[in-house]
Amino acid sequence: MALDGANDGMVQLLTPEGQLVEHPDFSYQVDDAEAREWLRQMVLGRRFDIEGTALQRQGEIGLWPPLLGQEASQVGAAAAVHPKDMVFPTYREHAIALSLGVEPAEMLSLWRGTRVGDWDSEVRRFGLYTMVIGAQTLHATGYAMGLQLDGMVGNPEPDRNAAVLAFHGDGASSQGDVNEAYVFAASYSAPVVFFCQNNQWAISEPITRQSKIPLYQRARGFGFPGIRVDGNDVFAVKAVTEWAMERARQGQGPAFIEAFTYRMGAHTTSDDPSKYRLAAETEHWKLKDPIERVIAFLRRRNAVDDGFFTQLDQEADDFGAAVRDACKQLTEPDMSEIFDMVYAEQTPWLNQQAEEYASYAESFDVESGSHS
Amino acid sequence: MALDGANDGMVQLLTPEGQLVEHPDFSYQVDDAEAREWLRQMVLGRRFDIEGTALQRQGEIGLWPPLLGQEASQVGAAAAVHPKDMVFPTYREHAIALSLGVEPAEMLSLWRGTRVGDWDSEVRRFGLYTMVIGAQTLHATGYAMGLQLDGMVGNPEPDRNAAVLAFHGDGASSQGDVNEAYVFAASYSAPVVFFCQNNQWAISEPITRQSKIPLYQRARGFGFPGIRVDGNDVFAVKAVTEWAMERARQGQGPAFIEAFTYRMGAHTTSDDPSKYRLAAETEHWKLKDPIERVIAFLRRRNAVDDGFFTQLDQEADDFGAAVRDACKQLTEPDMSEIFDMVYAEQTPWLNQQAEEYASYAESFDVESGSHS
Amino acid sequence: MTTMTLGKALNSGLRRALDADPKVLLCGEDIGKLGGVFRITEGLQKDFGEHRVIDSPLAESGIIGTSIGMALRGYRPVIEIQFDGFVFPGFDQIVTQLAKFHFRSHGRSRMPVVIRIPFGGGIGAIEHHSESPEAYFSHTPGLKVVACSTAQDAYWMIQQAIASDDPVIFLEPKRRYHEKSEVDTERVPMALHQAAVRRHGSDITLLTYGPMVKTCLEAATIAAEEGTSIEVVDLRTLSPMDMVTIFESVRRTKRAVVVHEAQRSFAVGAELSARLTEELFYVMESPVLRVTAYDTPYPMSRVESEYLPSVDRILGTVDDSLAY
């Protein structure tokens, strides 16, 4: 079976040319205001990403994993998240983070090395970025089991229900933890939706190294539905995610979404994709840009005018400036604070090390920075 | 061959009543001598198992995991193993071990605590028993990758080819390692066949805790065929395993076999199944006994007479006596040997500990066993 | 005061914790109907239901990882690992996730997760069933590590560990599960992270924990007959270690021997040696000596009594120390 997603039951509602298409199971009830808002979120997400890359180039942050190309997957998914739901990201979900209200500064501090995890995940409904590939899928499943225990699944009043959205990558699908998350989710019918952004690459390894068949088929072997969606189509992503989250909230158990997309940029700012993939591939995917197709759609419908774009450009520019500012104004950490971060209940042993460090640091202040 | 198996497609060639049945994809070319030999192996396997349990009761060994009920799965699988193939067991594969020529004493020494792993796995083509659930499935896959590198896959001359048969349990299917083994096997098209003895229980947990859908369906999500076979039907197991191993040898990659069977006994001699399962369930499975149906088959065909059974009983009795003897004659280990078992190239540090131990032990001999 | 086995004390402590706080959950393989392979959770699923005493799929990483998620949701999962040697498939979730969550959330996310591990040998078992993995956990910042040695401690320490807002590796000396001793279910217990002087002595201190406490006490009894006064300190807590009690003891006796079942190198004995030397360099009259298993994998059970520290080896090393 071909992996290009052409005719593999991939849900698409908006073509790359910006045309709505019919799908037997999913549909987009056209709402121009909504579409404009998603466009806006994608544009701001992309701008944030570009600033991130630039800030790394300027030495303001140490590393940046670009999301370029994955805006529709993330903004579409965000649109399906309800206030009581919970999202567990990997490390590239900057656009959904923004959409859920995480502050740019809270995200940048991690990459600048001034903080470890900087947002309140319970308040934002957005877990901490997780670097150990796949580990968060189990946390997500456990959190979903907690929702069940809390009686927040399957209630007749939709408002009382909640579900979990767990992100992972195509590469991550090979990790034991991720497959164990599928097992647990299925075993307990936990309200968790696995949202796999198949961006075709795990650093330099193509998806074919991880799986020779489409990833969405994996889920069925664990006993829950898997579905492939055009990850560059914000309408389709929203529709499919809404469906999956809703059935989870209603107590119908887990689902798996393969958002078929593409990592347009490098894996991170340390990466050099020219070593392992052809520029032609990237060029090809440019034609499927998630933002362009919504613009084309809205223009065709005359749902936007030039004023809209001028204003959006301005907002993006202002946002970009604010992001740069916020980054540079991040407070430097103080080494002494780390000793209190280890435990909820501090230990004498660590206290002693904190004191040891304090007196060492003090001797330095006194000696103005050099050992005598 | 279509492998989606009509009505759950469990392959069965011999009914519990001992009647041959047709299957569109698999068949048993009746060979009475062969059938008698498999019956013999099953009878001896069962006898070995009964001796194991008895030896534990008598305090001769510390623990025993009974295979009772799983004789056909193991003997049928053994019949499909060619001399260059390699088998990786879990810890309950006593019957296939015997069929492949592992000595009873070599198996018993592990459970008696006189040796760790006692057979030469390269010579026996049978890996060491593995207690960490699922770990061996990765070794099996790596070994299969090694066969590929050795050019032992896909040759036109069948004799030059080989494959690996990897055992695991139904419970093991939840382990990350096992799922990673599926990923690697698929990714490299490694010549490995996963042979899952679904005996319905992982200690006290029913299969439904691990998977809500039939286990054989798991494999397809990883991109290779999965098939369910009546694990109490030695003819079917042989046919299906032969098919899977042969396609692996020919370079068509991995396959998964779910041998649907039942653990008639306790998990181990330390276990008490009455705590968690109904006697009625066990009774029900007694009707599907793997040995009885071959006897009925052979009797119906007049391919055996009473003399055959007298002789077989005698052989089993002699074998049982030999097993008991062999167990009691196992040499006691010497503590001093363990220091040389750790590394291929001994270290001075461990040498020093060996000497330390030696002089301590010597002081004892001198003082005849008590500290002064 | 009632007399119970260490195993029963754990069962009673777990029961009381489940009773006291509806957020407490038990998770693990076979802990439901079977009550665990050691029957420590016997009867608890029957009384608290399948939602609070949860049989888990056979996957340690999954058990620990989902417990982290439940803790994020406000629960207090208590995990049973079936045997010491089977904790390693979950090691990544313990070391990179559980231990670090409080730190990496800048203190926002608490991780009140307890991982119960039956540990140690001496029960004639096959491989992976007799190991002492405590050094791996003690080396890991963010975890707390404790070991009980008596029924009384088992009863109270498990409740204290569950009440702790930090992740606790809770080590249970499996070969002592069936040993009976007194339990005071009323008395306010000592703090979780405190060591206990089990026997007072003046010539030398034995520092030990878990299954070896009893062995050390036996050694001390024999030594007393021979005129040597041994103090036995049950560490109880390996991370953090109660250095106040330890230093106080060794400052008096001026000699220390560490006894543990874990292999010798890079383990608890080494750390204690380092700390004692750092603190009491001028006090010590002999080096800290170690009586431990040898630096090999756990061997076939027929030699385990020689592999593990014994009364004789302890007394021999005490003599060595006193000879300095």
Added chain:
Amino acid sequence: MTTMTLGKALNSGLRRALDADPKVLLCGEDIGKLGGVFRITEGLQKDFGEHRVIDSPLAESGIIGTSIGMALRGYRPVIEIQFDGFVFPGFDQIVTQLAKFHFRSHGRSRMPVVIRIPFGGGIGAIEHHSESPEAYFSHTPGLKVVACSTAQDAYWMIQQAIASDDPVIFLEPKRRYHEKSEVDTERVPMALHQAAVRRHGSDITLLTYGPMVKTCLEAATIAAEEGTSIEVVDLRTLSPMDMVTIFESVRRTKRAVVVHEAQRSFAVGAELSARLTEELFYVMESPVLRVTAYDTPYPMSRVESEYLPSVDRILGTVDDSLAY
């Protein structure tokens, strides 16, 4: 003699090993076309093919577990772990399988598997990218653990590790990958499990390895100006440790300070302290002191220079030791 970076020396060493023995394979994530995230395997897949330089699926347990299988089949897999913090998903296969195979097969199955791990901090990275997990491995019987610190050692030690019939955890000081030094590709090297005295001195011995060797040498240079003669021993091998060289040095200087990036407790410093105290109790004029990271998870990179041992902290501790 040629000059090359430590990273290039590893690359050349791997190339030579691949050339010398067709059974040598490289396995890991992104080691093929990309040449690894640190480019240590650059060009090797091109020259030796996809079957000898194997890009693996993203699963560390799978990589290590299948390598064990390949070793059973007679191959000599050399695994690259991408960063120190990502070795833990494979920890079970390392500790319960790889380390024990020789033992549990009564010596029949050899495990010539090398696990290369770029380790340590100081590179301004995010979490899990700067850790020093060596104590976990050193505590594990059946493994051998080495760390290189110079291009010369990188070149030879990797070849020796590959030639070894035992599993070797091969630690590479990632922050030194780009540092150049002389490599003699002809000279018969010293044995793998030997320590090297990098600088001779008489007042005190610094015991260190990996990335801290350079830092210790810098400290020694500064101390020399102030009149203190520091000997710097590069341990090179943590399991087994070369106690002959270590004891010889400390017997002369009578004082020792251990320096490592790993957190302090239950680590290499503790083990060295214990062994030195056991062996040289009457010789030592001060306790073995430890300059290490603190017992916290690796922190945000903006404080790492204060978290890790520095020349200043080393010299401060040297003063403390000399003050006894």
